[in-house]
Amino acid sequence: MSEKMYPIPFRSLMNWILAEREKTGEVFGVHKRWIADPAKTLPIFGEKIESPFGPAAGPNSQLAQNIIAAYVAGARFFEVKTIQKMDGAELAACVPRPCILADDEGYNQEWSTELEVVQALDEYVKAWFALKIMAKVWHYGDPDGFVFNMSVGYDLEGIRGPKIDHYIESMKDASQLPVFAECRKVLTELFPEEAAFIASISPQVSHSVTLSTLHGCPPDEIERIASYLLTEKHVHTFVKCNPTILGYHDARTILDSMGYDYIVFDDHHFNEDLQWKDAVPMFERLQALADREKLQFGLKLSNTFPVDTTRGELPNDEMYMSGRSLFPLTIEMCRRISAQFGGKMKISFAGGADFFNCDKLLAAGIWPVTVATTILKPGGYNRLTQMAEKTAGMPFRPFDGTDTEAIAALSAACRTDPHHCKPVKPLPTRKSEEKVPWFDCYSAPCRGGCPIAQDIPEYLELCRKGLYNEALALITERNALPFITGTICAHRCMGKCTRNFYEDPVQIRAAKLLAAEKGIDARMASVVRPAPVPGKRAAIIGGGPTGIAAAYFLGRAGVACTIFERTGKLGGIVRHVIPAFRISDEAIDRDIALMQAYGAEVRLNTEAPSVEELHKMGYTHILYATGAWKPGKLNIPGNVRGVIGWMQERKAGANEPLGHVAVVGGGNTAMDAARVAKRGGAASVTLVYRRTRRFMPADAQELELAMQDGVDFLELAAPVKQENGALTCEKMRLGEPDASGRRSPVPTGETVELPCDLVISAVGEQVEEQVFTDNGITLSAKGRPAFCTNVPGVYAAGDALRGPATVVEGIADAARFAEAVIGAPHTYDIPAEAHPTEAEVIARKGILRAPGKACCEGERCLSCDTVCQNCVDVCPNRANVAVRLPDGRTEIVHVDKMCNECGNCTAFCPYSSEPCKDKLTLFQTTEDMDDSKNFGFCFLPDGKVRARLTTETVGDPDELPADAALLVRTIRDSYSYLYR
Known part of the structure; x- marks a missing residue:
């Protein structure tokens, strides 16, 4: 591949237009036709x-x-x-x-x-x-x-x-x-x-x-x-x-x-x-x-x-x-x-x-x-x-x-239009870590961004068609907590959504909640307890989201299980810490009800027995799903409270007067604490962070909500001490970016003070280690066990495995645990109605449309797993071409002579790849092929094809591997205008 472009002779240009228009109704891959x-x-x-x-x-x-x-x-x-x-x-x-x-x-x-x-x-x-x-x-x-x-x-x-x-x-x-x-x-x-x-x-x-x-x-x-x-x-x-x-x-x-x-x-x-x-x-x-x-x-x-x-x-x-x-x-x-x-x-x-x-x-x-x-x-x-x-x-x-x-x-x-302003936080990369395959490369980045690989385009399509019962049934194949995740999920899927390149991501979380609300009655009515699986019984230690999810997955498979929860209600940090203005008890209870419908035993106000005792009680598998309740250490003098304990007390009804509050940290929990303090009547609330807002780990939406609630921000500041109604902080500056692009804060020696009667430390929450060490479980240098611990039959998930984890990460771990217990992955069918037609998807391409009601978000979904073709859309020279094979598949071929290596296709491919270099390439001449390192092929004057795949060959297309042979024959027989 080189940056040299070939101007197409006019006869060839017109033959291309005529042939493509007759075959597909398109011209140079443009799907829409405007008549003036x-x-x-x-x-x-x-x-x-x-x-x-x-x-x-x-x-x-x-x-x-x-x-x-x-x-x-x-x-x-x-x-x-x-x-x-x-x-x-x-x-x-x-x-x-x-x-x-x-x-x-x-x-x-x-x-x-x-x-x-x-x-x-x-x-x-x-x-x-x-x-x-x-x-x-x-x-x-x-x-x-x-x-x-x-x-x-x-x-x-x-x-x-x-x-x-x-x-x-x-x-x-x-x-x-x-x-x-x-x-x-x-x-x-x-x-x-x-x-x-x-x-x-x-x-x-x-x-x-x-x-x-x-x-x-x-x-x-x-x-x-x-x-x-x-x-x-x-x-x-x-x-x-x-x-x-x-x-x-x-x-x-x-x-x-x-x-x-x-x-x-x-x-x-x-x-x-x-x-x-x-x-x-x-x-x-x-x-x-x-x-x-x-x-x-x-x-x-x-x-x-x-x-x-x-x-x-x-x-x-x-x-x-x-x-x-x-x-x-x-x-x-x-x-x-x-x-x-x-x-x-x-x-x-x-x-x-x-x-x-x-x-x-x-x-x-x-x-x-x-x-x-x-x-x-x-x-x-x-x-x-x-x-x-x-x-x-x-x-x-x-x-x-x-x-x-x-x-x-x-x-x-x-100046305030979100279409022109930069988001408070940069969006994460939408690329997966996988290389783009030569064939069948259509991929939904949202699914790749979801820890449980949720069937997102499919349930959005079902919602679009008003099939909410079917949508929720599909959601709960992988997701045990549709109400909780529909309300407070970190929605990494939305960060990966291709719609971010248009205007705003599809509101996936809102659509999920809509499906849950409209489909829950039918879902509960459809619950059928399977026959018990003999010889297997699981103990789940911790009744937070991870524990609830594990019980759901096991119960659905017929494995008997018991949740041991030390408090009087299931829900963990989500129930006892996250403020009610973010999620209601009713939402949590509806997920719990779905779990309990499959027969899990729940023991509240019960400390879990030791591993040895649980084995003696007949439990074959044990999951530690304990939450990160242990506060991190801020290590500064003054009136400092750990965020989890403080928020738990506020949610339980504590209402001591608040003066000036400083929250140290930049994650979602820090945003929650700042909003709780602000809504609790604090004279002022300032969120203190060593870097800038752009580098805070909190979700962009949570950060924006804190800003909307009137929380102040002191950026590039590290707390030193709290005393006499003030918090002293050292000013920081951002150093040079490291290999990942992250810039470390560097002390400047200067200080700044802000009014502060209470410091809430929202940094480094942890899981108590003693519960593991007492049971002989080996911990890493970070104080965390492995998923499958050194003790036979004992596993860890969620916060216990990762440190502070998102709810959906906990669900992913719970599903992994259930698969280990069951001994086989869960399988299910996706209804035919969950797939839009290719024509319906293509009709959405190029249409900018801001988010609306959740029920309409399926209209905005680009169904990338049905039609991707980003590399085709964004190539100004039309060098990436969609080719329809006789078996109905659409594949992408890169046309070398039309490419000048601008690189625009690279940014938009959902894979960690450059389509202009990594997709199979059609070369105009053998000289072009020799100048390039791309895998691909060119047609020779004698009717044979020269191909460079795993090795270089010259011969009839039928001698190539099946997929490549089909592509080459199709271009020769139906798309000859691409090279003639």
């Missing part, structure tokens, strides 16, 4: 567009197939990729690989076409012809309903040179280009009935340009270039502005206030770039010049934003930021420009535009809008359809000014 209303258009540059947006000059407008894919999905304004005097291999050698990272805010390190300028020109002409005939023959809209906009850079000398001059003149009139004649000839052969229309296709591909300049370009150079384009090239001209025009202080303040304080940049670009005081008079002069030339002039806001590479995001020291973090900078630029020019300056927008704000931009008079980062995410080009549909319902009117008040409102609102 030819009567509804916007005028621009003396032409018209049927929708006010399209791809920005970037990876999605570099090749003909990119432009075609965007058009099919609804784009009608195409800012084709920037060209400059440096091009082709010379430029490609300057671009580090990978060069794109778009998993959150976007970053890139490429800036203009990697083709030679003459190749880029050919690509745009080919796309021009393809769009014309597609509009005419397949009725996508008016063949004249779209506009191509050139993008050139970066200095006057280069733009005036013969290479760029030929490009501009040829885009203005392509009639003398060989590719123009070739395209006309090919289309006439393919569509002879349209010969007259094809002959009439205009050679005027573009007579407008967006000027892009490098950082540090002097104002007089910008003005000279724009003046040259207006007067000598006589093209409508927009000048692209850099966000640095805002000034360092304002840009830094905006990003810091929105959670992007970790993005690093200094002021040198701000000092070297175009300044506001120079920009305003220059734009006034250029507007006057354009008016004299009877041309349109405007500003393109904005260019990408240069920032430092500090976390290994991409190779090289600097990269360009885009996407949602660029939006607040760009819209603030819009506000200032609109106000300065009284709404009379035409503004084209790029910088974090997406479905959620495109209508607001259009309503404010800002158009055309171009996008990049949003269509580099899952859904890809398909996202454009939703934008087209949304804006199509709005009034279209010629430019009559920008609405400064509306823009100001947009600028203000985005």
